[in-house]
Amino acid sequence: MERLTITIDDDLLGEVDAFIAQRGYANRSEAFRDLVRSGLEQANSETVTGRNCIATLSYVYDHAARDLPKRLTQEAHEHSDLAQATLHVHIDHGSCLEVTVLKGARTAVKAFSDHVIAERGVRHGQLVMMPIELPHGHAPGHGHAHSTTATGSKKGSRG
Known part of the structure; x- marks a missing residue:
């Protein structure tokens, strides 16, 4: 040593x-x-590139920022192959926390997360990735949800 x-x-x-x-x-x-x-x-x-992961993207944002909630929702919809579920929490009059569960290739998850965190009005953001092995023929975004959000809504919805 x-x-x-x-x-x-x-x-x-x-x-x-x-x-x-x-x-x-x-x-x-x-x-x-x-x-x-x-x-x-x-x-x-x-x-590490090319490997699959499951991740959580947590971010706090100003919900009064011009069209930000709409843009964030649009981003999640455009990346529904990655975004599995989102939890939305009102912190105070002007701030919200969202935690999005992502699954897919690390490079795609990182790129999506970097884009969200860089949005004007997002104050803090953090991505936590964990490697996973997907069974053969079981690709991310395979067409059915395995879980729901805390409000019981289907994957990809926002509260």
Whole structure:
């Protein structure tokens, strides 16, 4: 095992120490190893191409932004092969959270997510991808829904 020396600012170290206390790590080394593994997994999931994934795209947006809800709904409809279901939550008078479950090729999922997050009026966005193996002949968007949203509506609907 190699020993490394790193330099980080006091504020970041405070965040790391709070993370260590919250998660119950025995020491900083264990925490840093897990954080590095997690960062590498995330970086790899963003660069691997041609493989299938299941993903969640979470984003907060300004629902009063000009035509944004309409544009977001249109995007989901145009990518119904990727967008499996969407949960819509009203946060306050001007903000909404949406969580969209996506399934398909990583490159297509990433491109769709990047486009949604880049929309004017989307304040925060995050994509979490997990690799999946699809059975032979069972392609994404194969024509039937396996689940419904929290409101019980069919896939691809928005509340």
